[in-house]
Amino acid sequence: MTTAAILSTAALTVAGAPAVASAAAPEKEPCAKETTQVAKAQDALDRVTAVFAKQQERVAEARAEVKHADSRSDRAEAIAALKAAKVKKEHVAKAKKAQQQRLAKATERLATCEAGGTTAS
Structure with missing residues (x-):
């Protein structure tokens, strides 16, 4: 056997391997994306x-x-620190509310998928 024949045989073996592996892979869960998002x-x-x-x-x-x-x-300094803490708390409260909305939407998409509906994405 020549070097070219050996290399072409090796290339066919390597190139054919992914096709066999993907054919043997189990099917994806129907709502895997939605479950991951939730x-x-x-x-x-x-x-x-x-x-x-x-x-x-x-x-x-x-x-x-x-x-x-x-x-x-000391009181003026403490009041300034209190105001800053309240601003940060308000910012985090908005982020929390937004994340709750995202979770609700993701849960809704998962329920729709599990009910057999189609996904919007």
Whole structure:
């Protein structure tokens, strides 16, 4: 056998392997994409909820600092910190609400898919 014959045989063997592997692969779950989207949305909501809880704690701590401020300058500084904490909390609250909407939409798409409907995407 020549070198060219060996290389062409090897190329045919390698090129034919993916076709056999893909033919033997099991079928995809009908709603796999939607299930993945729901799982990702839930994970993201869990992360945002944890951040929101932390921001609520920071606002509570800032309120306590305002109450316990001794001097005028300490009080002004504590009030500024409280305002900043409230702004961050509001920002995270909006993100949490948006993520809840995303999760609801993903769950709706999954329910539609499982009911036998078509997906919008």
